[in-house]
Amino acid sequence: MTEKKTTAATRGPSDHTIRDQIVAAAMEYFSHYGFEKTTVSDLARSIGFSKAYIYKFFGSKQEIGEVICANCLTDITERLNAALEKSPSATEKIKQLFQTLAVAGCELFFRERRLYDIAAASSREHWPAAVQYEDSLREIVLAILRAGRTAGEFERKTPLDETAAAVYLVLRPLADPLQLQSSLDTAREDASQLAALVLRSLTPQFVTIDIIGH
Secondary structure (H helix, E strand, C coil): CCCCCCCCCCCCCCCHHHHHHHHHHHHHHHHHHCCCCCCHHHHHHHHCCCHHHHCCCCCCHHHHHHHHHHHHHHHHHHHHHHHHHCCCCHHHHHHHHHHHHHHHHHHHHHHCHHHHHHHHHHHHCCCHHHHHHHHHHHHHHHHHHHHHHHCCCCCCCCCHHHHHHHHHHHHHHHHCHHHHCCCHHHHHHHHHHHHHHHHHHHCCCCCCCCCCCC
16 A cells, blocks of 8 residues: 655645734744744644644644745736836846845844844755745846847847846845845945846947048
8 A cells, every 4th residue: 555645735634814813823933932932732732733733734843934935026016027027128127136135135134033034044054935035036137138139138149048047146135135235235335236247248349440541
């Protein structure tokens, strides 16, 4: 008989209301006491559930943290997409990309520091939510570059994948919670300068010929 693998999706009752209740309570608890210092037993006592009951819905504290992290990163992504939709050109999208990530990251840090710490843990330990977020940002960068090349705003000589990878490397200090927290005081100014640097590198280089004597 084949043993059936148990996952968070199949563990316990498929009652989304209770799962949401656990996540909401965990967010509040983590906000006060921090993710690293909290145990599932601590969380169970604060909610009034048994530890075993929580394990019917989540296999570990990390699974709960991943849901919270995913929600935070989804909020940032939605905010970013809204800003990009309002941008009339690829050039403006690059500016919004850098600025929005810096502002959203700083606001999360100062408003919900304990939840920011979960995002930092997610990045440090490469949780699926963080990996998916990074992948989505790479896709956004790629889409902006394609649009900019089509519109003639950006150079086309460098291979697209190389350009996208380089732009993401410049962007990453603003997108990665671990790196952003070391430059919170200057993040917005940094975002403007980095975007300007990227845009200068993307500008098409036209060859000009000076005709002497004419």
